[in-house]
Amino acid sequence: MTLDFFLRLIAAFGCGIVIGLERQWRQRTAGLRTVTLVTSGACLFVTLGVLTGNGVAGVTQIAAYVVSGVGFLGGGVIMREKGTIQGINTAATLWCSAAVGVLCGAGHYGPALGGTLVVLLTNTLLRSVSHIINASPVSTADLVRSYVLTVICREEDEIHMRALLSNAMSSSPLSFQSLTSKDADEARERVEVQAVVALHPKDQPKLERLASRISMEKGVSSVGWEGLKTEPAVE
Template sequence: MEYEILVRLLTAVFLGIVIGIERQWHKCIAGLRTNVLVAVGACLFVMLDFASGGESSMRIAAQIVSGIGFLGAGVIFREGLTVRGLDTAATLWCSAAIGTLAGAGFLILATAGTIIVVAVNSILRPMADWIDRYNHQHGKITSSQKVLSKDKMSI
């Protein structure tokens, strides 16, 4: 039982590191340490139930989902008409889900989730930026949407 707990915990740490490196690389608000701590924290809460022989892991998982919402809300900022941090908040939510899956013993599913999260954040970022630039250049953006930061438009 202790070996299985250790494997689950180390899996959550590793997968949190993978997501955190991508976030840190792109200089996001919540980077390496935050994503690892979210994944590990979710894993530990679920494993507490597993280690104690309880059967309330679904209730614990539900509380993780609500609790991470407060953490995610803390990284969302409004600058004029622009909202920043939504991707970071969503990634923290995914890190918690991955930690929950690892803690519950679904290591392959947690790994697949990590690959998808990193792929979405890495591959779709340039695509979204291209769409924003294209719309901006072709006048398809309303005046309220033209408030985008100059950094985002120059990529």
């Protein structure tokens, strides 16, 4: 039984090293030591169920606790920075590493090796595929970007300008978000009319043409637009 225990632990340790080397090479938050500890720890917990003679039910119950514990560990490597979420792939790798350790602890060496290969292929080959997809033209992406169109005009032209913008939005593939006005100077001779719209980045030239057309209107002193954040489109 002692020999079998060490075989399982060595298998988990070896699989952890293989997965961890790839993570360490890419300078991820959870590298060689973390992944190896996860696989080895998961193996030790499951082996405990085998050694205590609790049978399949005991091993399954311990494996469930391992999954929950690794979930908290994975949550610790997920970070939000400047509007983007980082570390999800690292957390998923830890989760899969725990599964490999559980398989080794249960004595299923073949599936454990298969799981290790799947994790490596996912983090290497599929990484290249995802980069190719991300490098594709933005016109193929399902995205929505917010834009702010600002028009400075005479106070007496405010109503005309708001109507012009409203009509332009209804005839173009622009999703109207808001339309506001405010005084552009202390003398209240100029008014700033601001429209917030959402559209696919590939339709940005239509917004540029709209801005050019408005700039030729009588009483307009300046027109400008600014792109804001880009988000996935709602399914």
